[in-house]
Amino acid sequence: MARDACPFGLCDGSGFIIGDDLTAADCQCRAQRVARARSRSLSAVIPRKYRHVAFERPPISDLPEPIVRQVRGYVRKIDEHLQAGEGLWLFGDVGTGKTSLAMLVSQHAIDAGHSVAIYSLPRLLAEIRDTYEDDAEHSYVQLLDRLASVDLLHIDDVGAERTSPWVLEQLYAIVNARYEEERAVLITTNLERDALAEQITERTVSRLEEMCEILPLFGEDRRRQRFEAPAEIKVQATRA
Structure with missing residues (x-):
């Protein structure tokens, strides 16, 4: 080979x-x-929907320029940031482009030769649950070790999972392991800082704050725009 x-x-x-x-x-x-x-057994595949995202094309080119500029700066020095364990925390309203930006960062990391694991939080928790059914005695510990050692761990939709003591324990274990190893985390969430702390605990959020640059994305839900009728159609409907 x-x-x-x-x-x-x-x-x-x-x-x-x-x-x-x-x-x-x-x-x-x-x-x-x-x-x-x-990390070979981890999910490192950019979903089909995001494989062609680029700074020069919508939806990225339509996002707020200051935020896009900061993300451009991050990927321009992706090696330095990952070496230092510096990640990104993208938060804001639903449908504002957080996941698209995060996938673009992960793609740049992969292209630069770094190991990357990409999960939505519900899927990541499902994989952890699956280790309980594995015959391998240390499969759970091995999965956490792999999650701790990958160069960039990308977790989408943090705070979307229904909380339980088990969920909070797993999320803290993953974040804390990467915190101690100074490994970068990339997260997206719809929740602001204090709301996220209520959802996933203060001790987890405190570590993420130290590990990540926080970038807010607000605005209209771009996914809903396709359902809005053009203005002239609305006028005609009103007249009718």
Whole structure:
């Protein structure tokens, strides 16, 4: 199997640098390779709806310019941000483009060679529940380890899941593991800070605040616009 080229041009794609005395040392790319290998069982696929999102095309080009500019700056230095464990927290009204922007960030991370896991919170919790039915004794711990080690963990719709002690425990465990490992998190939510804290607990939100740059997106629900009749049709209907 062909090896991926070293993004730093230092090794032969193995993740090791062989010295003149034939001793091997870790290459700068080895940490990325290990993270990718551990995350292979995680969801790292951009959903079909978002595979062609771009800064130059709607809906991204129609979003508030200051927010888009900040996201452009983030992806321009994606390596630095992920290395530092710096993520993004996109919040605001329903249908304002949060998920589209987040998927664009994840695509840039994948294109840059980083390991990425992409989940809606309900799906992520479902996968955790599935580990309880797995015969492997440590499958739950192994899943949490993979979620903790991936370069970027993208969780969509945080706060949408009905809360229970079990849900709160799982979400805290994931966020705290990444917090301790200084790994970046990318989240979207419809809830403002205090409302989210009521939903998923203050201790989880406090960690996310420290880990993420917070970007608000407000406005009309773009998904509803297709159902609104043009003005001239409304006038004709009124006259009738």
